[in-house]
Amino acid sequence: xxxxxxxxxxxxxxxxxxxxxxxxxxxxxxxxxxxxxxxxxxxxxxxxxxxxxxxxxxxxxxxxxxxxxxxxxxxxxxxxxxxxxxxxxxxxxxxxxxxxxxxxxxx
Amino acid sequence: xxxxxxxxxxxxxxxxxxxxxxxxxxxxxxxxxxxxxxxxxxxxxxxxxxxxxxxxxxxxxxxxxxxxxxxxxxxxxxxxxxxxxxxxxxxxxxxxxxxxxxxxxxxxxxxxxxxxxxxxxxxxx
Numbered sequence: 017x018x019x020x021x022x023x024x025x026x027x028x029x030x031x032x033x034x035x036x037x038x039x040x041x042x043x044x045x046x047x048x049x050x051x052x053x054x055x056x057x058x059x060x061x062x063x064x065x066x067x068x069x070x071x072x073x074x075x076x077x078x079x080x081x082x083x084x085x086x087x088x089x090x091x092x093x094x095x096x097x098x099x100x101x102x103x104x105x106x107x108x109x110x111x112x113x114x115x116x117x118x119x120x121x122x123x
Numbered sequence: 124x125x126x127x128x129x130x131x132x133x134x135x136x137x138x139x140x141x142x143x144x145x146x147x148x149x150x151x152x153x154x155x156x157x158x159x160x161x162x163x164x165x166x167x168x169x170x171x172x173x174x175x176x177x178x179x180x181x182x183x184x185x186x187x188x189x190x191x192x193x194x195x196x197x198x199x200x201x202x203x204x205x206x207x208x209x210x211x212x213x214x215x216x217x218x219x220x221x222x223x224x225x226x227x228x229x230x231x232x233x234x235x236x237x238x239x240x241x242x243x244x245x246x247x248x
Contacts, residue, residue, distance in 0.1 A: 059223075
């Protein structure tokens with residue numbers, strides 16, 4: 017199975033800050049990576065697909081980049097409603113696997 | 124707009140079978156541009172993909188190795204839904220279970236665009 021490693025596991029930032037989360041795959045997954053947001057008690061929500069494509073309806077302050085084994089997810093200006101846990105997920109090979117999550121909190 | 128509605132018991136006894144259903148609205152379980160998945164989430168395992176079913180002239184299934192000997196995912200075309208059966212459960216199977224629709228194109232299935240609301244299943248006597 018492909019292992020997905022996210023960092024950091026949690027972070028605290030102020031409203032308006034730029035937030036960066038990284039995800040590293042245990043092998044080359046090309047651009048086959050998605051990012052999800054999960055709020056407490058809710059299902060994950062797709063934000064970014066194919067490493068850098070913004071899902072319809074998702075605010076443009078969210079972005080993603082990377083290919084191969086190293087990927088980055090950015091919130092350009094953190095908003096109070098962005099408090100959540102964020103997950104990366106690879107779909108290069110079955111089984112689809114997820115990172116362990118990054119919990120984002122407001123400072 | 125595609126929506127998924129989960130149903131099933133929240134408590135299962137050890138050694139018994141966990142059974143959940145996921146009703147689809149706004150799409151067809153037989154769609155050639157979708158795959159129908161089950162994912163679970165627990166503090167110890169995080170988000171874990173369990174398997175999927177999909178139709179491409181015939182029905183296919185893929186399962187995670189970790190549960191392959193115990194899991195069945197079936198479509199039900201008469202009810203436009205799909206189901207999860209996990210046999211011989213233990214307390215380690217306690218988790219929130221989600222159904223999810225995978226968007227698929229000619230090049231493959233690429234993202235979980237739609238999720239069910241989640242069902243907390245506790246395995247306990």
